[in-house]
Amino acid sequence: MIRPKRYLMKLAERELQLGDRTLIMGIVNVTPDSFSDGGDNMDADRACARALELEEAGADIIDIGAESTRPGSERISEAEELRRLIPVLKKLKGKLSVPISVDTMKAAVAAKALENGAEIINDASTLTFDAELAKVVADAKAGLVLNHMRGTPETWAKLGTLAHPMKAVVEDLEAGVNRARRAGVDRGRIILDPGLGFGKRGEQNYELIGRLGELVTLDLPVLVGPSRKSFLGQRETIDADRATAAAVTASVLHGAHIVRVHDVAAIRAVLQTADGILRSVAEEPVKKPKKSGREIEAEVKARESKPLRPPVPAPGVKPFEERPRRAEGPDRPPRRFDRDDRPPRRYDDADRPPPKRFSRDDAPPQRFGRDDRPPKREFSDRPPRPPFRDRPDDRPPFAKKNFGDKKPFGDRPPYRKSAGESGGDRPPYKKPFGTGGGKPPFKKDSGGFKPKRSPIRSPRPKRDS
Numbered sequence: 001m002i003r004p005k006r007y008l009m010k011l012a013e014r015e016l017q018l019g020d021r022t023l024i025m026g027i028v029n030v031t032p033d034s035f036s037d038g039g040d041n042m043d044a045d046r047a048c049a050r051a052l053e054l055e056e057a058g059a060d061i062i063d064i065g066a067e068s069t070r071p072g073s074e075r076i077s078e079a080e081e082l083r084r085l086i087p088v089l090k091k092l093k094g095k096l097s098v099p100i101s102v103d104t105m106k107a108a109v110a111a112k113a114l115e116n117g118a119e120i121i122n123d124a125s126t127l128t129f130d131a132e133l134a135k136v137v138a139d140a141k142a143g144l145v146l147n148h149m150r151g152t153p154e155t156w157a158k159l160g161t162l163a164h165p166m167k168a169v170v171e172d173l174e175a176g177v178n179r180a181r182r183a184g185v186d187r188g189r190i191i192l193d194p195g196l197g198f199g200k201r202g203e204q205n206y207e208l209i210g211r212l213g214e215l216v217t218l219d220l221p222v223l224v225g226p227s228r229k230s231f232l233g234q235r236e237t238i239d240a241d242r243a244t245a246a247a248v249t250a251s252v253l254h255g256a257h258i259v260r261v262h263d264v265a266a267i268r269a270v271l272q273t274a275d276g277i278l279r280s281v282a283e284e285p286v287k288k289p290k291k292s293g294r295e296i297e298a299e300v301k302a303r304e305s306k307p308l309r310p311p312v313p314a315p316g317v318k319p320f321e322e323r324p325r326r327a328e329g330p331d332r333p334p335r336r337f338d339r340d341d342r343p344p345r346r347y348d349d350a351d352r353p354p355p356k357r358f359s360r361d362d363a364p365p366q367r368f369g370r371d372d373r374p375p376k377r378e379f380s381d382r383p384p385r386p387p388f389r390d391r392p393d394d395r396p397p398f399a400k401k402n403f404g405d406k407k408p409f410g411d412r413p414p415y416r417k418s419a420g421e422s423g424g425d426r427p428p429y430k431k432p433f434g435t436g437g438g439k440p441p442f443k444k445d446s447g448g449f450k451p452k453r454s455p456i457r458s459p460r461p462k463r464d465s
Contacts, residue, residue: 002213002255003278007221009189011099011119012141016060018221018257022271025061025101025260026054027227030084031068044087048095051088055098057264061120062096064088065103069124069198071230073153081109089116101145107132114140124149124198126176134183145191145223146176150199165204166211169194174218191258193223196247202231209247212254224251225260245270253278 006019016023028051030041041047051062066084067076081104092100093116101120102113107130110121114136120143127134127146137144148169151159162168173192180190192215196205205226215222226232226247234240241263248259248267252274261267291299 001253001278001281002216003281004222004255004257005216005219007188007257009143009191009221010186011143011189013119014099016099016143021275022252022256023060023258024058024264024267024271025063025223025225025258026051026057026059026264027260027262028054028062028064028088029068030064030066030088033068033070033073042084044091047088048091051092051096054264055096058268059098059264061099061101061258062092063101063103063122063260064118065122066109067104069103069149069153071153071156078106078108081106082112085109086112086116089113089118093117099143101143105129105133107136111136111140114142119143120145122193123147124195126172127179128176131179134180134185137180137189138184138186141186141189143189143191144180144185145193146173146180147193148172148176148195148198150195156199159199161201162204165200165207166214169208170214170218173215177218177220187220191221191223192218193225193260196224196226197229197231200231202233205229205231209250209254212251212256216255221257222255223258223260224248224256226251227259227261227263241266249274 004019004022006017009016009018028041028047030047032042041050047064051064054062064085066081085102085104089100089102099119100117101122102110102118103122103124104110104113105123105125110118110133113121121133121137122145123129123133124147126148134144150156150162150168173194177187177190177192181187194208194212194215196208200208209224209226212222212224224247227244228237228240229244232240232243232247234243244261244263245267248261248270251259252271259267259271
């Protein structure tokens with residue numbers, strides 16, 4: 001469970017406190033083709049009565065939409081959307097005590113709606129359909145709900161499955177927040193909606209609810225709208241409302257601040273129980289965004305400039321500033337020891353013991369005095385050095401071995417001198433191949449080491465000059 005963080009949203013005429021309890025956004029569709037209540041509130045009087053009924057049932061925000069976003073629906077023109085929306089806003093002006101939210105993706109429709117009493121714009125395209133919508137919201141100081149939508153209602157049936165749904169939702173919503181901030185929208189007026197059913201498969205919507213706490217990293221309020229969506233798998237209205245209650249409970253326990261529903265009275269009872277469960281548990285620490293280097297440096301400087309806390313005095317001892325100063329003159333209290341009553345010293349100057357353990361006179365005699373020291377040994381008193389064994393005089397004569405008629409190295413022929421020396425009969429030294437003679441060097445080839453010139457090949461005949 002994740003207890004939602006508290007936020008204060010400042011609108012043009014009021015403030016919304018988010019986080020103390022889960023707020024309810026009631027849905028009023030002024031459309032002929034909505035999947036739940038299409039055609040029920042096409043008349044302006046009936047739409048106004050439905051909005052007042054939702055407020056009485058406990059809705060904190062009334063969301064009015066004049067363009068359907070059901071799967072396969074077609075876009076309508078700006079004039080048609082204004083024809084459906086503006087009469088309802090004019091009839092509700094001054095009758096509701098709760099803020100009105102308008103579900104639109106067009107900047108011109110949002111501007112007209114803000115002029116006729118709307119305070120929040122619910123953009124289902126995350127500012128990708130009309131780039132001027134954020135500028136209109138910023139100028140009016142209105143609230144902005146960024147709803148994540150994948151593709152368009154006409155192409156939802158052709159879209160494939162997302163590999164990482166929550167990661168894609170977080171990245172797209174963060175990009176939408178950056179677009180709104182660049183247009184001038186205050187960060188304190190932005191609400192995030194993961195967009196259940198807007199281009200996601202059925203099992204992916206359950207994953208988004210279960211991992212709703214990952215939107216905490218964006219540090220903004222979270223709105224969830226699972227009411228009667230097709231991914232719940234219930235066709236009957238009663239069963240769809242029961243499934244909606246389960247999805248709402250799971251969303252609230254995972255950190256949702258606002259829920260967008262059709263049946264406000266039934267969901268109000270569900271939220272009382274879910275909010276009670278959240279209040280009964282200890283608040284879990286929320287992962288704070290990483291601080292920049294400048295913020296850390298500013299905190300360190302503020303900590304260093306803060307004065308140290310003075311030491312706490314011991315019990316029964318007054319601080320230094322409150323102690324009475326010592327009186328001067330005859331009224332001064334006596335000291336602990338006067339000069340006459342001071343206890344005697346341990347040693348007087350005459351009886352003070354010597355500072356050293358032994359003086360020169362009382363020092364023990366040395367082992368050898370200067371006169372009693374034994375004489376040094378002279379070199380003349382040393383015994384004579386024995387003669388070396390290998391001295392030439394003492395070495396016995398070398399005895400040559402007599403081999404008789406046998407030569408010492410066998411029948412090896414005598415050493416022949418080279419032709420360069422005098423009297424030599426050895427042939428001259430041959431140079432290596434390529435320099436004038438000798439054996440040819442070997443060359444490494446695919447078949448092993450082979451001579452550079454094969455002996456099989458005949459030499460090239462010389463050209464006649």
